[in-house]
Amino acid sequence: MTSESAAHTPALADDFLPGPVLLLGAPGVGKGTQAQSLMADYRIPQISTGDILRDNIARGTELGKAAKGLMDQGQLVPDEIVNDMVGARLTQPDVEHGYILDGYPRTLGQAEWLDAHLSSTAVERPGGEVLPLVAINIRVDEQELLRRITGRRICPVCKHIYNIYSKPPKREGVCDFDGSQLQHRSDDTEAAFTERMKAYNSLTAPVIEHYCRQGRFRDVDGDQPVEQVTAAIESALKELRQAGA
Numbered sequence: 532m533t534s535e536s537a538a539h540t541p542a543l544a545d546d547f548l549p550g551p552v553l554l555l556g557a558p559g560v561g562k563g564t565q566a567q568s569l570m571a572d573y574r575i576p577q578i579s580t581g582d583i584l585r586d587n588i589a590r591g592t593e594l595g596k597a598a599k600g601l602m603d604q605g606q607l608v609p610d611e612i613v614n615d616m617v618g619a620r621l622t623q624p625d626v627e628h629g630y631i632l633d634g635y636p637r638t639l640g641q642a643e644w645l646d647a648h649l650s651s652t653a654v655e656r657p658g659g660e661v662l663p664l665v666a667i668n669i670r671v672d673e674q675e676l677l678r679r680i681t682g683r684r685i686c687p688v689c690k691h692i693y694n695i696y697s698k699p700p701k702r703e704g705v706c707d708f709d710g711s712q713l714q715h716r717s718d719d720t721e722a723a724f725t726e727r728m729k730a731y732n733s734l735t736a737p738v739i740e741h742y743c744r745q746g747r748f749r750d751v752d753g754d755q756p757v758e759q760v761t762a763a764i765e766s767a768l769k770e771l772r773q774a775g776a
């Protein structure tokens with residue numbers, strides 16, 4: 532057992548219902564990596580607006596064609612497009628016990644749309660008590676973010692996330708799980724990262740304030756090994772739910 536896995540305590544009580552969880556944080560902070568761990572531990576789906584958009588680009592849909600240029604330049608896709616995507620995804624039956632929103636909402640307009648939308652699509656405990664949205668904000672220093680972004684590689688098939696510095700595959704450029712050729716995202720350049728950080732600081736930082744004011748919110752230090760970050764998030768979720776959130 533590595534020190535990372537020793538620090539991680541995935542065994543969760545069967546009756547623990549995570550409900551709707553928001554993962555917030557700057558580009559490259561580890562939202563996708565943590566969503567994959569939480570999905571496995573809680574058996575609830577990850578809803579990543581970035582992944583849905585990239586899937587549309589790969590399939591050549593009209594939505595994908597409209598989004599590609601904006602994404603490559605590090606700019607946000609218009610609110611109406613992503614709100615509709617999330618609204619459609621939240622009608623799927625697998626969100627019944629909860630879900631992890633990764634990369635959404637990232638403008639105040641999206642947050643307000645989501646708050647209003649959730650009043651009609653609630654996750655409930657067995658007795659009928661509604662579980663409100665809880666928000667986890669992952670924090671990492673900007674210099675480390677750039678290193679994470681430029682070192683990231685992704686499997687196009689199973690979507691597993693690697694990093695050439697901190698989590699390399701066993702064989703260079705090849706996915707450990709299905710042997711696919713790993714890919715480098717087209718917006719994982721230093722220039723696009725600078726633009727993504729500008730969008731984050733001007734448009735997404737107010738979203739963090741919005742959820743902080745609602746009280747069902749925790750900051751988590753993302754500058755530690757992956758499994759320790761997962762343990763910190765899971766402990767924050769339990770605290771929030773025990774506190775009545």
Ligand code: AP5
Pocket residue numbers: 556557558559560561562563564565580581582584601602603605606607608609610613633634635636637641679680682683684692693694695697698718727753754755756757760
């Ligand atoms: P999106 O795909 O959401 O990108 P992002 O928010 O910029 O976040 P990333 O996916 O880059 O990073 P992450 O936090 O998930 O980090 P990861 O776990 O991969 O959005 C892309 C674009 O789509 C946007 O720019 C926009 O154009 C559009 N878009 C998406 N949603 C939108 C919305 N709601 N509204 C409008 N437009 C939207 O980790 C990064 C790397 O670090 C990996 O290599 C990983 O292995 C490594 N790593 C992770 N954790 C650790 C750790 N603890 N220690 C060391 N390395 C680590």
